[in-house]
Amino acid sequence: MLSLGNTYSEEELNEFHERVIKSIPDEKVEYVCELKFDGVAIGIQFEEGKFKRAITRGDGIQGDDVSANVKTIRSLPLRLKDGNYPDKFEIRGEIILPRATFERINEERIDIGETPFANPRNSASGTLKLQDSAEVAKRKLDCFLYALYGENLPFTSHEDALKSASSWGFKISNDRKVCKSIDEVFAFINFWEKKRPELPFDIDGVVIKVNSIAQQNELGFTAKSPRWAISFKYKAESGSSQLLSVDYQVGRTGAITPVANLSPVPLAGTIVKRATLHNEDQIVKLDLHVDDTVFVEKGGEIIPKITGVDLSKRKANSKKVKFIHRCPECNFELVRKEGEAQHYCPNSLACPPQVKGRIEHFTSRKAMNIDGFGTETIDLFVEKKLINNIADIYKLRKEDILSLDRFADKSASNLLDAVEASKKVSFEKVLFAIGIRFVGDTVAKKLARHFGSIDTLMAADATQLMEAPEVGQVIAASIIDFFKDPINLKMIESLRSSGLQFQLSAEDMPVKVSEKLKGISIVISGTFEKHSRDEYKQIIEENGGKNASGVTRKTSFLFAGADAGPSKLEKAKEYGVKIIDEEEFLKMLASS
Numbered sequence: 001m002l003s004l005g006n007t008y009s010e011e012e013l014n015e016f017h018e019r020v021i022k023s024i025p026d027e028k029v030e031y032v033c034e035l036k037f038d039g040v041a042i043g044i045q046f047e048e049g050k051f052k053r054a055i056t057r058g059d060g061i062q063g064d065d066v067s068a069n070v071k072t073i074r075s076l077p078l079r080l081k082d083g084n085y086p087d088k089f090e091i092r093g094e095i096i097l098p099r100a101t102f103e104r105i106n107e108e109r110i111d112i113g114e115t116p117f118a119n120p121r122n123s124a125s126g127t128l129k130l131q132d133s134a135e136v137a138k139r140k141l142d143c144f145l146y147a148l149y150g151e152n153l154p155f156t157s158h159e160d161a162l163k164s165a166s167s168w169g170f171k172i173s174n175d176r177k178v179c180k181s182i183d184e185v186f187a188f189i190n191f192w193e194k195k196r197p198e199l200p201f202d203i204d205g206v207v208i209k210v211n212s213i214a215q216q217n218e219l220g221f222t223a224k225s226p227r228w229a230i231s232f233k234y235k236a237e238s239g240s241s242q243l244l245s246v247d248y249q250v251g252r253t254g255a256i257t258p259v260a261n262l263s264p265v266p267l268a269g270t271i272v273k274r275a276t277l278h279n280e281d282q283i284v285k286l287d288l289h290v291d292d293t294v295f296v297e298k299g300g301e302i303i304p305k306i307t308g309v310d311l312s313k314r315k316a317n318s319k320k321v322k323f324i325h326r327c328p329e330c331n332f333e334l335v336r337k338e339g340e341a342q343h344y345c346p347n348s349l350a351c352p353p354q355v356k357g358r359i360e361h362f363t364s365r366k367a368m369n370i371d372g373f374g375t376e377t378i379d380l381f382v383e384k385k386l387i388n389n390i391a392d393i394y395k396l397r398k399e400d401i402l403s404l405d406r407f408a409d410k411s412a413s414n415l416l417d418a419v420e421a422s423k424k425v426s427f428e429k430v431l432f433a434i435g436i437r438f439v440g441d442t443v444a445k446k447l448a449r450h451f452g453s454i455d456t457l458m459a460a461d462a463t464q465l466m467e468a469p470e471v472g473q474v475i476a477a478s479i480i481d482f483f484k485d486p487i488n489l490k491m492i493e494s495l496r497s498s499g500l501q502f503q504l505s506a507e508d509m510p511v512k513v514s515e516k517l518k519g520i521s522i523v524i525s526g527t528f529e530k531h532s533r534d535e536y537k538q539i540i541e542e543n544g545g546k547n548a549s550g551v552t553r554k555t556s557f558l559f560a561g562a563d564a565g566p567s568k569l570e571k572a573k574e575y576g577v578k579i580i581d582e583e584e585f586l587k588m589l590a591s592s
């Protein structure tokens with residue numbers, strides 16, 4: 001996949017236009033102007049009207065096969081509507097994540113202590129790399145298509161190609177225009193620069209393409225990009241403002257984030273008063289002083305950032321911004337682990353935002369779903385010391401609640417009823433609710449299904465943990481750390497004696513489809529065409545088989561896909577373990 005030449009100015013765009021008309025003298029040139037979607041480039045192959053595979057742009061020469069994940073995109077047809085489509089073709093476009101979804105994903109990531117994605121583009125790219133297509137489906141990626149490739153395509157203009165692709169069922173943006181002059185092109189660019197904040201997704205410019213395919217062929221390509229197309233990139237909107245002060249926020253996991261308070265500055269349709277400073281290194285790099293005049297930018301990133309300091313305006317004797325060493329909330333000394341950029345407040349037991357954050361997470365809808373625990377109520381309970389940790393929720397008595405002004409008899413009863421009802425909430429939700437770092441709702445569900453009970457989970461070592469789907473080294477280490485802490489163990493015992501669910505109930509168990517793989521231990525490795533690896537693991541479980549992580553003499557089969565681990569293959573040969581491929585596995589399942 002080639003890329004496009006970039007321009008940032010009217011002048012450069014005029015030069016591009018001059019080059020085009022010089023190469024095609026005596027002919028009228030039309031351009032198609034399109035939005036430049038800020039996402040991940042994708043090429044999707046179709047054969048006989050059916051989805052074949054989807055490959056990312058990668059480095060332009062080699063990309064990744066992300067078919068399973070791309071198939072989850074609702075707006076992408078997997079079978080085309082009747083029409084005159086070619087037997088074989090590739091359609092290219094951009095996979096994007098709408099801003100609203102991006103914000104939701106980031107809230108969830110912050111909630112479990114993961115670093116949020118910087119912008120929707122990174123978030124789309126991260127989502128495409130996930131192993132679990134069911135999780136990808138939840139994230140609701142979208143895809144705009146903008147180019148057709150294939151042999152002897154029957155179109156004379158780019159606009160015709162787009163219209164046809166749209167009639168076959170592809171999502172082609174209507175926010176495009178055939179322009180008959182360069183002035184119309186500029187009008188399109190200016191129009192969308194203003195309208196850009198109203199779009200539900202990010203764009204970073206406009207792409208201008210010569211409409212006639214014959215003229216495109218005439219113009220040809222340079223080594224890197226077509227001579228018949230160019231992108232006009234919008235500059236990140238920037239402004240200057242004054243640094244008033246720096247606040248330090250403490251998250252549920254104890255992570256400290258410095259935030260700059262700025263004199264208000266209008267940027268990209270909003271008034272910006274705050275900007276993130278990420279961490280100490282960022283402050284040092286900018287050599288930030290209080291009262292500095294700073295440059296603020298709002299580009300692809302949602303949260304504005306400070307990109308530099310106008311040193312010519314620095315006031316004499318202004319004070320350097322010094323990162324704090326004590327927690328602004330509880331005064332505990334902060335720590336910064338080797339290799340991490342973030343400072344943490346280690347006082348997780350008593351630091352108010354951490355205590356409140358954990359309760360908020362525990363009671364939230366996706367976790368224990370206890371109605372009535374809004375932020376203000378939690379603040380009150382924690383301040384009055386009625387709740388110091390999540391286990392205390394189950395020790396609340398009616399008279400305690402009634403001692404608070406805002407509760408009357410009825411509302412106190414309702415709250416206690418909601419607490420009581422939460423004792424029936426399933427194990428997987430309890431596991432999510434107790435707040436193990438990096439264990440989000442999906443991982444919690446997988447862990448619950450894989451281990452069945454908290455006791456088995458607690459007894460697992462790193463290797464066993466990594467046998468569960470979705471669990472890698474980082475999550476495994478975090479789980480082990482969590483269960484090493486005596487305070488967490490005490491909390492679990494207290495919750496257990498309050499009657500919470502710490503093992504899967506029969507309804508939560510994976511549905512047994514058959515016993516066909518009973519007594520069979522399978523190691524699965526590599527990538528597959530018809531299902532993802534996680535889906536196969538589930539299929540193995542549902543049919544009574546066992547997923548094992550390493551090949552031993554006891555392994556029944558090595559189920560190997562493309563790029564299966566070489567050491568696993570070698571071991572299988574050494575121990576005489578039969579290696580089967582996708583087709584053989586499916587046959588075995590069908591016949592046995």
Ligand code: IVH
Nearest residue numbers: 002003004034035036037041094146207226
């Ligand atoms: S056409 C030969 N049209 O921008 C390249 N690209 O900077 C043809 N992009 O890699 C690309 N919106 O990922 C084209 N409407 C659009 C686009 C678009 C976004 C991306 C694409 C490409 C990059 C080039």
